[in-house]
Amino acid sequence: MWRTLAGIIAGLIAWAVVVTILNFGLRAAIPGYHAAEATLQFTMAMKIGRLTEAAITSIAAGFVVGLIAPTKKWAPWLVGLITLAMFLPEHVKLWSHFRIWYHLAFLVPLVPLVALGGWLARTAGGMERKAATAS
Numbered sequence: 001m002w003r004t005l006a007g008i009i010a011g012l013i014a015w016a017v018v019v020t021i022l023n024f025g026l027r028a029a030i031p032g033y034h035a036a037e038a039t040l041q042f043t044m045a046m047k048i049g050r051l052t053e054a055a056i057t058s059i060a061a062g063f064v065v066g067l068i069a070p071t072k073k074w075a076p077w078l079v080g081l082i083t084l085a086m087f088l089p090e091h092v093k094l095w096s097h098f099r100i101w102y103h104l105a106f107l108v109p110l111v112p113l114v115a116l117g118g119w120l121a122r123t124a125g126g127m128e129r130k131a132a133t134a135s
Contacts, residue, residue: 004075008075011061012083030049040098047098054106054110055113058113058117062117064121066117066120067121070122076114079114087106087107
């Protein structure tokens with residue numbers, strides 16, 4: 001139980017840390033991105049960058065959960081649901097600032113991508129165990 005709770009907390013922390021690091025990358029890679037954050041006047045490249053950032057971050061967060069609590073397949077799903085619950089009110093507030101495709105492209109895959117990260121961690125861990133057993 002404690003390991004599962006630690007995995008869930010670590011997954012949420014990982015989401016925050018990874019998205020922060022990747023956001024610094026977007027600021028460095030896309031001219032004008034930092035200024036656009038204040039006004040929410042993102043170009044298409046910026047929007048795609050933000051969606052890609054969220055996808056990578058979600059997979060990474062799920063991977064962390066899967067590494068810490070590999071036997072609890074539901075734990076990454078819970079982290080995804082908590083993350084979705086945190087972002088849903090923000091997207092409702094910002095609904096008029098972006099087209100619906102952007103909101104849906106962020107919100108709909110959020111939970112499944114965190115779950116995918118958990119599955120990848122369990123799969124990688126299983127491969128390592130098989131390799132260790134074979135040698």
